[in-house]
Amino acid sequence: MNQSERGNFGTKIGVILATAGSAVGLGNIWRFPYMTGQNGGAAFILIYLVFVFLLGIPGMMSEFIIGRHSSANAARAYKMLSRGKPWQIIGYMGVITSMIILGFYAVVAGWCLQYLFASVTGQLMGDSQYVMDYFKEFSTNPIKPVFWTIAFILMTHFVVVHGVRNGIEKASNLLMPTLLLLMIVIVIASCMLPGATKGIEFLFKPDFTKINRNMLLESMGQAFFSLSLGTACLCTYASYFSRQTNLMKSACQIALLDTLIAILAGLMIFPSAFSVGVNPDSGPSLIFITLPNVFHQAFAGIAGLGFVIAILFYGLLALAALTSTISMHEIGTAFFYEELHISRNRGAWIETVVCCVIGIFCSLSMGAVDGLSLMGMPFLDFCDHLTAQFLLPLGSFLTCIFVGWFVPQQIVKDEYTNWGTLRGSLYQAWLFAVRFICPVCILSVFLHQLGVI
Secondary structure, eight states, rough: OOHHHOOOSSSSHHHHHHHHHOOOIIIIIIIIHHHHTTTHHHHHHHHHHHHHHIIHHOOOOOOHHHHHHHHHHHHHHHHHTTTTTTGHHHHHHHHHHHHHHHHHHHHHHHHHHHHHHHTTTTTTOOOHHHHHHHHHHHTTTSSHHHHHHHHHHHHHHHHHHOOIIIIIIIIHHHHHHHHHHHHHHHHHHHHHSSHHHHHHHHHHHHGGGOOHHHHHHHHHHHHHTTTTTSSHHHHHHHHHHHOOOHHHHHHHHHHHHHHHHHHHHHHHHHHHHHTTOTTTOOGGGGGHHHHHHHHHHTTSSTTTTHHHHHHHHHHHHHHHHHHHHHHHHHHHHHHHHHHHHOOOOHHHHHHHHHHHHHHHHHHHHHTTTOOOETTEEEEHHHHHIIIIIIHHHHHHHHHHHHHIIIIIIIHHHHHHHTTTOOTTTHHHHHHHHHIIIHHHHHHHHHHHHHOOO
């Protein structure tokens, strides 16, 4: 199957928005703010930015090179370059990892849809105890979370089944600007609150006494996960890039857009949190337990504003989640229809059904059904830990080793320089990073996640 039969992205902006959308998600708007809060604010962000460019861009380029060179799904891409060696397992591992992630990610995305619905219908108006009880009652319900999980996967399916240009690219061209616009509106409203300057200062005035080994490893890990390294989505999307796409320029633009959205997320949350005296290190519960009450209190001075802000916030959360689930769905869809030689529609349905099954088990494990656990964790938490602490770091580590040491360097250099049409002045520095810096950094994150260091 050649490139024209598979389809590809039609415009440069489509490449950037779609690929950035694969990276932008709940990790930026949910995980980044609470990680920043737990690690001292601005100092964490500066270290994070260093690792985005030191680790993220070289790792992203490695996946781009494999994907574009092969013009195939992730499993076949690694197989084509492995020359009969077992490196192809990296591609299969990426496909499996993305299916697991989509399954449990859709559960949290479904919670965003429920909170959007609850915000519209005024169900989140109450004190902090009420909001806490609301989340507990909803997340342990055997029907509602499952319904929203399946609904979100079907929304994703609807986009992916329409193909690369008419589905993924069109959706990204609409979703990403909308996401940015909603974020800017909430940022402006949040930064105009009384006491908001403390939150802005927390975000941008670094306290270098907060830097320690744990912060370094946490910021490195956030850069790694924020850019979706190791999921095979970057490799899959790159297989739809044209031969004229400047891979390094695209990687830098995607990293900048991803970072911009993460920082805007901080500007949405911290000024409003500080204005009502909420601790910025509230942790993972920040989005679903802390923030509904924060918005209610912070914007109480203007009738209806808190109501509107809550709707906009959970709407943009759902949009951010959708941009990520589209890319994860596409990994499995491309694999099934290309490897099984079936239609794209049938391949998408196989991916959808499998992910719905995983999502149902993950949703029910959060309290609706007893015993849905592995290794002492609810099934959702087990899937999260398995992918975040093992499969993603391992996939990215092996990809860097594969590209840096095994793939013929003429192929790597040709892809990097677009067959000599680009200068490639940073090629040797990039290759050094892929061969040495990235593997060491990723290995450090991996060992940290396992509690070894």
